[in-house]
Amino acid sequence: MSADSNRPLDPAAALDRGEATDVVQMHAAVQRERPEPMEGSEPLNLWLVVFIAVLLFWAGSYLTQYSGGFRADEFSENQINPAPPPVVGGSGGDDPVTKAVKAGTPLYVTYCAPCHQGDGNGVAGQFPPLAGSEWVLAEGPNRIIRIVLHGLGGPITVKGSTYNNQMNAFRDSMDDVQIANVVTYIRNSFGNKGSAVSAAEVAAIRTATAARVDPWSAAELEGVAVSGGGEGAAAPAALTVDQIKEALKALPAEDLKTLLQDVAK
Amino acid sequence: MSSTNTLKALMPGDVQSDPARRAMLAEIDASCRVPVLFFVVSGLMWLLLGTLLALVASIKLHNPEFLAAWEWLTFGRVRPAHLNTVIYGFASQTGIGVTLWLMCRLCRVPFPAPGLTTVAALFWNLGLTIGVVGILVGDSTAIEWLELPRYSTPILFFSYALVAVWSVITFRLRRERHLYVSQWYLLAALLWFPWLYATAQIMLLIEPVRGVVQASVNWWFAHNVLGLWFTPIGLGAIYYFIPKVVGRPIHSYYLSVLGFWSLALFYNWNGLHHLIGGPMPAWMITVSVVASVMMLIPVITVAINHHFTMVGHFGKLRHSPTLRFIVFGAMAYTLTSLQGVANSLRSYSEIVHFTHHTVAHAHLGVYGFFTMVMFGSLYYIVPRITQREWPSLALISVHFWGCALGLILYVVPLSYGGILQGLGMNDASIPFLKVVEGTLPWLRIRTGAGLLLALGHVAFVVNLGWLLCRVFGPYRKPVVELFTETGTAAVTAK
Amino acid sequence: MNVIALILLGSVVVVPAVALWSLHWASRTGEFRLLNRAALLPFDDEEPVGQATDQILNRGGDRR
Amino acid sequence: MNYGPLLFLGILFTLASSWVGLVLMPNRQLGALTANTSTNDTGVVVVYPQPRHGEAQQGAEHYRSLGCVYCHSQQVRPEGFGSDIERGWGRRRTVSRDYLYDKPVMLGTSRTGPDLTNIGERQSSHDWHYSHLYNPQITSKGSVMPPYPFLFEKRRVPASGPSSDALKLSGEFAVEDGWEVVPRPQARQLVEYLRSLKTTVDLPEAPLPKAAAVEE
Structure with a gap:
């Protein structure tokens, strides 16, 4: 906190319209409250940590399996298990x-x-x-x-x-x-x-x-x-x-x- | 009462009650009055225009003959005009306004450049007007989320640079050593957006890259406008206003840290899930799918953090307009993020990609989350920077229920209709026109929902206009008597 | 082995290392001390901890 | 987290990671892609893709300006993923190379209307496209596509007789006797562009399916 803020400021100067001279009265307009004290810096939940670990593991395996070897010309994520080559009208009876x-x-x-x-x-x-x-x-x-x-x-x-x-x-x-x-x-x-x-x-x-x-x-x-x-x-x-x-x-x-x-x- | 005292003891001496402190707060609020109001009011004007354009586009989708004779009102122009007015006109400007106020309050410094920033806001609106007119006359770039023509964007960038530079300077001048969660998010948003915007401009409009790399840059940018610009501003506001309104600090600092850094790390990799099945090498899409699923970490973390801060205080939703909008927004954030994770899975994307489901999802994010949070923030900020109360409580209720019900009526049916549409499209035995026919009822409901949203917006704008009229009139005290009975009375009685 | 794969694998090592180091640095320099102070930052004299603000709707009944 | 510079570096680093991964890397991998040269069954050398010229290129500008991309995608998903191929929207999936010369690349994210990747192959008739643009209800009853009357000119039949490219309108769409509807240059260019949209050439990374020998 800088030193000059300890000096009381002129509230009229603070408001460019200068209509309210009493700061307390001014802020009364925005004060509507009910008491309820609490504070917190709860530690992480163990289950959350486990959940995150599982997600990270999944991410690693999905990335390795479906990345097509990071090649520019591999468009199918399934190259490990390629689909059969498409043949139009292949089988379908002898007729x-x-x-x-x-x-x-x-x-x-x-x-x-x-x-x-x-x-x-x-x-x-x-x-x-x-x-x-x-x-x-x-x-x-x-x-x-x-x-x-x-x-x-x-x-x-x-x-x-x-x-x-x-x-x-x-x-x-x-x-x-x-x-x-x-x-x-x-x-x-x-x-x-x-x-x-x-x-x-x-x-x-x-x-x-x-x-x-x-x-x-x-x-x-x-x-x-x-x-x-x-x-x-x-x-x-x-x-x-x-x-x-x-x-x-x-x-x-x-x-x-x-x-x-x-x-x- | 004792725990309140303990907390007070933890605060630095100068935070404790003294006239200088109060005067400083008043000075901070007054310092950002003009720029914040300018951004907010012009943002709301764009919101009204955007709503109108949205209604036109929505009607056109089920009544194609509607206003079809005019080239500049054809669907393919009204839709991008709608998107850009609400994104860059309303959401960004309101977001900047809220960011400025939060930054000043949390840094404990008056805003150093109100005049310059107001000029920047003027330029922002000028650039946007040129850009939106450009789209309507046919200069749209047809690059989603970046349709504003090339000639309008330097003005926007210049204006943004002014705003961001002064916000970051405010951050540097902070008189408070400790940083609150909201400040991390706001600072990040301020730094991320220019990088995104400049990269996209250069690589797509000024010196376009080759072929599908454009698509890659496009979706990296477009998804990050949401993820790295609106989301951090929205979350920053939620992190500030929930504790502020319920009068209790945020649940856990560690969750805040985890939520922030996991969002920073994963969200920006998400964009390419918009290209699943598209002509991109498999690895790019896979990387985005993985990052999208990893978004579960920040989303769940933040949801837990907010929920546990709220626990025991849900009753306050009845009384506080800010809290209503903010909590609605926080819930929508969780929902839309979970929906986003599902949409990015290959098997689910196969169905909902290319359908109206995506449109519903986008509105749940940008509207249900971000816009509602902004509305909530404004209900808090405007009375403080203008020293006036909201004139009409009824209009606040109309605004909330119009927007909340309108949004639910928009998102739920359209998401469902989108899934049906996707299933239909994936069944080659159903003729395409039959699929189109099947979407019509959902599109009509959407227009109805749009009317509800429009009603909410009008109520808000009227209320704000009314309030502003009082600002320019003589100072009137009755606002205090109108709404407080415990607050002021109790304080003065002591 | 592709360049991208190398970069990704490299970052798998580098990113956690940087993260660990920065955590260590943070705890050493007291970044995690006085968290309450940071958490109390939104509150000020006018709107202190333990007081709900912005309670303006649905108050008509209480007043009468 | 009270140390500003660390926060600042972290913020920049995280975005830099995806900037490298999703912008620079794709540009490195795909930015130098070139057209493919192959020899077809009849021994003719085919270079694909080729840049668009003339009317087709002007038509692409109208396609962009009218925002067609908001309802029509230009990408065919692979066999077994969606039903793009069964619907006849293309015979093979599209890959990066197909879009080599497109500026901007209009892949689209919505299929309020059908995919147009291969529309030039599926529908090469000028007349069909003109009627469809003039009023989609003529060719596709129940479509939600807006009509584009401003791309056409309604005028008196000139003394020299009706124009060769006047629309053949009948029934409820017919115009009064002595009048005709002719496409303006924009319509002509747009249709040329649509007719140029074809992915009928084999690419090594996306071969066309081989038609099974059905006749014995």
Whole structure:
């Protein structure tokens, strides 16, 4: 305590408004009390100390076990007991449909569900339903594969309602196996019951329509046979000779060679 | 009575009753009157604005069309504007005000730079106004807890530097050799905050580090604003006001020491538990998980210490507004910390991360703990620095019950709804929109709770405004007769 | 062995050592003496130990 | 604890510890991370990730400014931790390298809306994004996402005929005859950014799951 505080200070100077001159009266305003004396510097409780020791032990063991060796490229805390490598659609019965549906699920969720919704019912007026759709359930998958490969534009009638929107092309996003799986999934989910689609079918259509850039229109697809066609024979009837020629010109030389070999076979 | 005398004997001679002593206390209170009131009043203005923004954001979450046509009122701008007004406008300013007063009282020195600090407060509000407007017009940095645009932060930092420097100088000038627990916490907060803030500014806004290191710095900072800025100020206030109001020293010094150092050691490692499951190397998250669990030590220690100080005095909650708010805050601190420990466990975080549960948890911490403690402190401090009593007891009750019930109604349903939301999200067979739909009732309850909180805030601001009107009016004595009957009467009778 | 692991392991040794030393220092220099003094710091003449303050709510009944 | 300097040193030391541990160490470990170079199945050399340019980068600024990060995360949790992968939010977890060029990194802490890490892969249609931004109820009925009408311009159909990028609105969202709604540049840039969000490249520390050979 410094010396000057022993000198009585002028209370009026202490208060900048200077309204209260009597310090006792001033502080009376803030004095409201009831007696209750106590004091304490209790020692630590033994149980608390034990508890802390247990926590510290846990901390040490957790830190050693789940730190991934303090490596910058180890993102899983479980590297001591690594999870089995994820395999999409691994086992699940011998039935090819079940297998394909399983493998198609994540693909559907990723690529299709944003528009056609998780339950396959689409959005009224915007995105057509897949559940019970005549386009999906056609006897053969020729049209639906084409739609998935190159997308679809312009008006289309599904289950009696007309939709006019633009669907993406997925030829670069998914390979033949994946498209086969996702189409099989669509044809066998939301109450749909259709045949499985093989990667070979997709590959054939992909090759046959390799030159296509624009999305299909419903009218064009009407001209495509719903089923049938095999290796190389899937060329749609709607194509004119000129279109085929142009498509062949657009093909890279190597692809053209393979195509010709395939046709020769 | 004898034990009181024993205690008095332990106090230094100059603490004992003499006019100089009284005059000094009066001088201390008067010295920080202007800066503290300035910080507190402007803080409360920000609180009102923040409450309004919160209500808008809350309504938008269940009525997305609400005020959707204006770009500057879109959810993604109102929400950060709310966060920054309440954190840097209300909580920080009120916290600084309370810190200044506590520092001066405990150091036994009048505040050395009231004028300069008031100027600092002006600048703080200026910087914040620029920053919040910046967020609304689209200059938010989108870094959580640090959204204020770059051009506003130097002003804030300058202002903070002025405040902190003078608070630390006050600490250096102390006329009392002994340090009380609150002083440890307050000094720590004053020193920790600039380090945090400067580091985050430099590494995120001025010269951003690469890739996810930003996330690491971000959460180190954001969690520490809570842990190393608000928590120590709040705990410092609790450590001061519980003993002060019940008239009895804190239960155990050793628990205080243990609580302080374990908090200092563990809290600052907590931040990265916000990134569990995220793209960070496993060790960083594991370290934070461990540190979060270790927070049990300071939390339990402090809870024991406060509880045993209160034991036998809970009846006083009925009569003391300060004690009500402070004890509510202390309990909320324990609860929110335990909830925080649970949230940081990997298995639990898997469910509640990314959900509204986290939002409820944050409000239990910043509101239930810190804000309530600040309210309690203000009920004690304001009459002492203004020499006026609170004009309306009814408004105090409205304030307390509005805030307390509002907070419970906010936290409990939203925590529960958040868990349901998390369970739903983790079940891939439930479409995402169904999960969203499931959160709507809880979000509506939240808006209702927000209205209750707003009611409490308005009651408080009206009461304070009323009190301040009396300050600027002529001095009136009746306050004494109004509220004391044992106190003054007994003292003068002796 | 990684640098971080080394630092962590090192701090496991260094931190408790520093803590022990500072405890020893503290007890030697009397930091733990007169704890009561520190505990009494919030109290002053106006608001002494043993007197509850701030009792303003719900007093109406008592007064009448 | 009456000795100020000791208190001061202790306060600084404790914060310094986590500053070193959670700020400097991560920066040391990850600050020098570089893009990964690999060769894909078809023999093409792939460098990943790549910085964003042009419209996509401008779109990132709108994403930041509009506060999308408060409802949408950009991180995919690992297989077996949450259901991010089952939900199709990504085919692999995200790791540090995926965010190499992001400024700021908008990982997000809330999923009021779905994760957007891989939205460019999941939904590449411009039309879908425009409709969704214009009013989320068009594409996702029941969504709590706010509409962003200010990103679009409602104008008279010009004499030259309707614009190619005018929104295809029908039903309750349709505009009067002779009017059309077209995206403003902000909407265009934002959609370019969203379409650029993809994590479809293998990384050594986070390989894509191998599709099981289903067709025999």
